[in-house]
Amino acid sequence: MKRLINKRPSKPLAVFLGIFPFLILLFLYQVGSDARKAENERDKLLPSFSEIHHAIDRLAFTPSKRTGEYVFWQDTKSSLKRMLMGLAIAALIGLTIGLLTGAIPMLGANLTPLVTAISLIPPMAILPILFIVFGLGELSKVVLIVIGIAPFMTRDIYQRTKELPREQLVKAQTLGAHSGQIIVRVLLPQILPRLIDAVRLSLGSAWLFLIAAEAIASTDGLGYRIFLVRRYMSMDVILPYVIWITFLAFLLDWMLVRTSKTFFPWYHVQK
Amino acid sequence: MKRLINKRPSKPLAVFLGIFPFLILLFLYQVGSDARKAENERDKLLPSFSEIHHAIDRLAFTPSKRTGEYVFWQDTKSSLKRMLMGLAIAALIGLTIGLLTGAIPMLGANLTPLVTAISLIPPMAILPILFIVFGLGELSKVVLIVIGIAPFMTRDIYQRTKELPREQLVKAQTLGAHSGQIIVRVLLPQILPRLIDAVRLSLGSAWLFLIAAEAIASTDGLGYRIFLVRRYMSMDVILPYVIWITFLAFLLDWMLVRTSKTFFPWYHVQK
Amino acid sequence: MSESTAKNSTERAPLIQAKRLGKSYGDHIVLEGISKDVYEGEFITLVGASGCGKSTFLNMLLGTEVVTAGKLLLDGKPIVSEPDPARGIVFQKYSVFPHLTVRQNVALGLEFDQSPLIGRLFGAKRKAALAQADEWLAAVGLAQAVNKYPHELSGGMQQRLAIAQALIKRPRVLLLDEPFGALDPGIRKDMHKLLLDLWREYKLTVFMVTHDIQEGFYLGTRLWVFDKDRHDEHAPERYGATVTFDLPVGDMDEESLNKIEKSLTAA
Amino acid sequence: MSESTAKNSTERAPLIQAKRLGKSYGDHIVLEGISKDVYEGEFITLVGASGCGKSTFLNMLLGTEVVTAGKLLLDGKPIVSEPDPARGIVFQKYSVFPHLTVRQNVALGLEFDQSPLIGRLFGAKRKAALAQADEWLAAVGLAQAVNKYPHELSGGMQQRLAIAQALIKRPRVLLLDEPFGALDPGIRKDMHKLLLDLWREYKLTVFMVTHDIQEGFYLGTRLWVFDKDRHDEHAPERYGATVTFDLPVGDMDEESLNKIEKSLTAA
Amino acid sequence: KDNFKICWSIYVGWMPWEYGDTSGIVDKWADKYGIEIDVVQINDYIESINQYTAGSFDACTMTNMDALTIPAAGGVDSTALIVGDFSNGNDAVILKDKKSLKEIKGQQVNLVELSVSHYLLARGLESVGLAEKDVKVVNTSDADMVAAYTTKDVTSVVTWNPLVSEILTTPGANKVYDSSNIPGEIIDTLVVNTETLKANPKLGKALVGAWYEIMAKMEADKAVREHMGKASGTDLAGYEMQLASTKMFYSAADAVAFVKSEQLVKTMQYVAEFSFDHGLLGEGAPDAGFIGIETPAGVFGDKANIKLRFDETYMLMAAEGKL
Numbered sequence A, B: 001m002k003r004l005i006n007k008r009p010s011k012p013l014a015v016f017l018g019i020f021p022f023l024i025l026l027f028l029y030q031v032g033s034d035a036r037k038a039e040n041e042r043d044k045l046l047p048s049f050s051e052i053h054h055a056i057d058r059l060a061f062t063p064s065k066r067t068g069e070y071v072f073w074q075d076t077k078s079s080l081k082r083m084l085m086g087l088a089i090a091a092l093i094g095l096t097i098g099l100l101t102g103a104i105p106m107l108g109a110n111l112t113p114l115v116t117a118i119s120l121i122p123p124m125a126i127l128p129i130l131f132i133v134f135g136l137g138e139l140s141k142v143v144l145i146v147i148g149i150a151p152f153m154t155r156d157i158y159q160r161t162k163e164l165p166r167e168q169l170v171k172a173q174t175l176g177a178h179s180g181q182i183i184v185r186v187l188l189p190q191i192l193p194r195l196i197d198a199v200r201l202s203l204g205s206a207w208l209f210l211i212a213a214e215a216i217a218s219t220d221g222l223g224y225r226i227f228l229v230r231r232y233m234s235m236d237v238i239l240p241y242v243i244w245i246t247f248l249a250f251l252l253d254w255m256l257v258r259t260s261k262t263f264f265p266w267y268h269v270q271k
Numbered sequence C, D: 001m002s003e004s005t006a007k008n009s010t011e012r013a014p015l016i017q018a019k020r021l022g023k024s025y026g027d028h029i030v031l032e033g034i035s036k037d038v039y040e041g042e043f044i045t046l047v048g049a050s051g052c053g054k055s056t057f058l059n060m061l062l063g064t065e066v067v068t069a070g071k072l073l074l075d076g077k078p079i080v081s082e083p084d085p086a087r088g089i090v091f092q093k094y095s096v097f098p099h100l101t102v103r104q105n106v107a108l109g110l111e112f113d114q115s116p117l118i119g120r121l122f123g124a125k126r127k128a129a130l131a132q133a134d135e136w137l138a139a140v141g142l143a144q145a146v147n148k149y150p151h152e153l154s155g156g157m158q159q160r161l162a163i164a165q166a167l168i169k170r171p172r173v174l175l176l177d178e179p180f181g182a183l184d185p186g187i188r189k190d191m192h193k194l195l196l197d198l199w200r201e202y203k204l205t206v207f208m209v210t211h212d213i214q215e216g217f218y219l220g221t222r223l224w225v226f227d228k229d230r231h232d233e234h235a236p237e238r239y240g241a242t243v244t245f246d247l248p249v250g251d252m253d254e255e256s257l258n259k260i261e262k263s264l265t266a267a
Numbered sequence E: 001k002d003n004f005k006i007c008w009s010i011y012v013g014w015m016p017w018e019y020g021d022t023s024g025i026v027d028k029w030a031d032k033y034g035i036e037i038d039v040v041q042i043n044d045y046i047e048s049i050n051q052y053t054a055g056s057f058d059a060c061t062m063t064n065m066d067a068l069t070i071p072a073a074g075g076v077d078s079t080a081l082i083v084g085d086f087s088n089g090n091d092a093v094i095l096k097d098k099k100s101l102k103e104i105k106g107q108q109v110n111l112v113e114l115s116v117s118h119y120l121l122a123r124g125l126e127s128v129g130l131a132e133k134d135v136k137v138v139n140t141s142d143a144d145m146v147a148a149y150t151t152k153d154v155t156s157v158v159t160w161n162p163l164v165s166e167i168l169t170t171p172g173a174n175k176v177y178d179s180s181n182i183p184g185e186i187i188d189t190l191v192v193n194t195e196t197l198k199a200n201p202k203l204g205k206a207l208v209g210a211w212y213e214i215m216a217k218m219e220a221d222k223a224v225r226e227h228m229g230k231a232s233g234t235d236l237a238g239y240e241m242q243l244a245s246t247k248m249f250y251s252a253a254d255a256v257a258f259v260k261s262e263q264l265v266k267t268m269q270y271v272a273e274f275s276f277d278h279g280l281l282g283e284g285a286p287d288a289g290f291i292g293i294e295t296p297a298g299v300f301g302d303k304a305n306i307k308l309r310f311d312e313t314y315m316l317m318a319a320e321g322k323l
């Protein structure tokens, strides 16, 4: 008998083991739903699978009577657009400030305390101010994502820049590089894959902020729809939306990993 | 003339540079506040410093007329209690599941996909289900923090456990250890400082979830107060509360670092 | 390929026997046709080009890699396919536990034994274990450092610690995978002396992988050279390495030495 | 302490002059009273116990540490207090850029020069730079690996790359801080040959720190031993190390050698 | 200035603005007066009022109480330009398994603190001889109210529609008190910045003109109501159920009459007193009359500090067909 820590499941067993908890969850849900339906047949908290199926059909495959759009896809499009813009802008800010403060000690001394302080402020608490400054348009949702994650990303990139071996900076200088050249040719390319890591780490928060922003001021989007139907507790809509969001989050993360491995192969072997 | 990347500020200059942006911010605030006050002397968006001072005095140093409590300290106490409980429970869950799945491949194959899926679900979107399961009492606020951060912590600890050198596991086995002993004496003590790191990384999200939880249903707490006074736009209360939360977040982080350095000196030299 | 030339093959049964031992990962054959007997008290040094399978061989002895062809016997029985206290190991890195002091690192082997549940001793038992650990630490020259953490030790001292830690379990075989590969030449010399002293005093059976052929000659009683004796240019994975030379140390002609040197730099 | 014994001190002015050179961190005196002349084409190897200040000396030559006492002159002028192309460097690790291919790593020195703004060349200029890089890579034996990334190279090949990268700028001095410390003994020998070949062919002036005194003797034309010549038991930081031996290689009595060996293992 | 922004949030009485926006009626009236009106939906009700108070919008939908406690208390002189409806059962106190309001004593009550729900509760308690100290108020966000009600911890809630009708579908939920018990006290209005309105009467005319055109359509056309229902996340039936407990002023004349009545002054006095008791008029307020409220029938409070005005002139123009 092998020790527990040495026992590895075979491939098919691993797959089965991995799927098993999901099946249990589905089963538990079914039981819970039936039980609640037995008590109150109009219970909305745990809708039956056929109710969920209906809701999906109505939102995703039937054009809305009001606007002629497919609500589900429209929501997805709007949310993804905001999400990607938010991530892109936050990454750009994080990269620029993080890289520059990490590379230039004077600038670092100047801005790091401020960035640290800002990163500790919970954005939800200063929403009113944010909305005043950035308005309530399409911009504001993107801005909330940016404010939510850019400080963290800035600190992370700052840290990563500082962690690059000092030897490389010295070597570059002996090759005749000035500060600008070092930043562009030595630091920047090495920080890019680390920026992808930082984006991946921020994805969870970014979704939170997107949903929060859409709940406050929006007329479409995945978060908006959840907010809108929440007051009627339409779990038959909320549940598929949540699963969809989870899937999109997974997809985004997966694509970032792929991108990083494709463009920065040297980064992934190094470790 | 030295290259920019080689120029390091002297200690006093660094301090000055670090403080400077804060002074500018304060100054800008003062200007903005004055400008708004000039237009509408009862403007609430950017209260004057004396108004903020008044609000602090009223909440922190004058017993509330209604309950006789010092509102500010009561809020702080409640929020900190929830926060610490949430962090502790999440850390315990993260440690237990993360360590076991990381150490025992069979268990890892079984639970890792589930944990990954759960960590991607935005908790705010499934609030109703959480309410049903955990009620709406004091527990629910703690639970929201736990649900918000435990999956991330679990994944992190799982990762860290896997990263420990395999050589150590082999060595321990040649010293006669069975799986349980290896987990208790080799893995657990080395994971503890990494758990502190994971907690530190989760602090930002934890504050978000705490504030969100207190906004949903509560009778006290820092987040409760902010959302309550938002109803009449008392920025004179919100601003000091935000600064206080930021300070508490900083303090908590600092204490975690101290704890880690005190109890796990070997961890901090290793790197 | 020379037959086993060990000095003490006359009386006792061999401690370790490899019988047409081979190892492959899928289609990739790493090792093949290794047939050797090793007797108690021998000091085998293993050399060979990088990637030829020295570590793989050691790992089969250790039990972290499964044998895929032939047999590997310890005391006449198939070797246990998991690490156990019968076989001690010292790696180049990560052999010691960073979170335990030097003394705790060594006592750990006793604690696992005497406290089956959580592997931690208390009170008198703990004292006894620590005292025993201190003896071994004195033997490897670490008496001054018993309360330090590994990160406070130099690389050489860390390897001394790893050796003491392994020896306290009195293993049947001691396995060393390039144990001094990361050390400075000066410190290396001290380690050689220590290892030979311990080997003599405790009558250890040692397998040691090294990249440094001089080290191999200096330390071993037998030097094994791992190399492929058949090559297929178009499918280099078709054939695995085996022990091409098995040299009793001290008895070495010029030609063999040249051949060995050549095989070492082939990769 | 012997006076400078360089062979070619007769005609030319010294390339590097240290005049009562010293270095301290606050109250901690690391180096003191180093007065030496070094002429073009010399190969100085620096040995000494760990922590005695060899790297510190090299870093002052490099310009990453400031001189705190005495003078350090290059071509009779105080040495520039920042790294520049006049002084090439090879570290034990991290000398090469992991995100650039071998060829790009070497061409980088030319790009910095010819593209002052962003340090990146395009079109014909880029081709010319890469071609020049290839020449240097051929010189260090990396012609086969020009399109690989550093992580695809062995440790020895990475150090070859680091040397080629430094030499393309034709530095006045080449500084090496334990460049082969992490390499296997076999590969080390190849590297010694390469370094001597390059030194002869390009008439380099080399400072190389090593822990391996044999390496020091084999490679250098002068061997410097760093050690404290005054000690204060109660305040070891009162006195710094200096160059206690300055030996023209090949000319060495038994007694000195023993003394040196002893000073090396003192730490 | 001829560019204006108004904001609204999802509520039965304000859905007409959504219809006015998508159907182009608002634009049509804006064009008529040569101005531009941007209609913006904000999901978070409080955020919309805060935005208006901070000056980001020229007009915003809100209740009479919030108009007093947020913009007026914040020094922004505001005019209730359109009185669209009052709650006639839309806001309700609901008890779980209990049948009368008296039984609320000692319970924990979940509601949006300091909102009209809070006011309704205070009025209800008063009517059965209880006071706020007889219950424990737990602030609960409106978005989560339905889900909150399904938990064991929650035994009584005060909230508004559509949450009320949603909660009432669960077995054991009893409506024990609602806004029809205090008719005309919870008023839904469109509030405009007084200064802006004074400087730009065109804005008032365009908004009022558009509103009553929408009202006419809404009253007559089921499809319009269905549109509004869908936009608020429900269907025609759901929306009409909410309308049933809302007293819409489809005709401008009715609204004018309501605004002109003596009753309005009384109502605002109640509201001001409640707000003062809960500190909503600001720390500097010495009494409930600190902020003056002007209605056609008279002024409540400090005449020198009038910050909230009920102005019937524009609705009167609509009633008289002068727009």
Ligand SMILES: Nc1ncnc2c1ncn2[C@@H]1O[C@H](COP(=O)(O)OP(=O)(O)OP(=O)(O)O)[C@@H](O)[C@H]1O
Binding pocket: C025, C028, C030, C048, C049, C050, C051, C052, C053, C054, C055, C056, C057
């Ligand atoms: N888990 C594995 N799966 C597939 N191939 C493996 C695995 N482990 C080792 N190998 C292959 O087996 C061969 C021998 O590896 P091994 O580590 O034993 O070499 P080595 O002689 O110890 O080399 P080095 O001197 O570099 O340590 C290599 O070609 C390696 O690629």
Ligand SMILES: Nc1ncnc2c1ncn2[C@@H]1O[C@H](COP(=O)(O)OP(=O)(O)OP(=O)(O)O)[C@@H](O)[C@H]1O
Binding pocket: D025, D028, D030, D048, D049, D050, D051, D052, D053, D054, D055, D056, D057
């Ligand atoms: N930045 C610094 N601040 C303070 N002390 C320093 C600093 N850098 C080096 N030292 C000290 O200077 C002394 C010499 O260090 P140095 O790295 O030059 O030694 P070395 O001879 O290169 O040692 P090794 O052989 O281990 O590389 C050491 O005692 C070290 O503690």
Ligand SMILES: [Mg+2]
Binding pocket: C054, C055, C056, C177
């Ligand atoms: Mg190996």
Ligand SMILES: [Mg+2]
Binding pocket: D054, D055, D056, D177
């Ligand atoms: Mg050094």
